[in-house]
Amino acid sequence: MDAWYKSKFQDLNDVTTKHVQSVRSVREEIASYKRDSLNLVRELESMKTRNESLKVQIRDAVERHKKEQETLLERIEGLKLELKVMKEKIALLLREYQELLNVKMAWRLRSPPTGR
Structure with missing residues (x-):
């Protein structure tokens, strides 16, 4: 009987x-998944921050270019007005010359x- 108990105990x-x-293997696997998950979360946060930064840069560039x-x-309109005035002066001078x-x-x- 002792041998049987020892064998069952051993089993x-x-x-x-x-x-x-x-x-242990499952825990190691879970720990690995947690590390991977944390790394992905950090990478995602980094990308979100980068995305926001790029949006700000785009907004600033659009505003600056606008x-x-x-x-x-405004300069074009000023030059057009100046050209019109010059044409009128030239027309006046041409009439006076004529x-x-x-x-x-x-x-x-x-x-x-x-x-002579």
């Missing part, structure tokens, strides 16, 4: 050892030719 001991090893565009459009030329031509027609 239980062997089964227990196998289960303990199995539990201001530059407005400035350039009037002077007409006066000169009329004067030449009325004046007798000189001996």
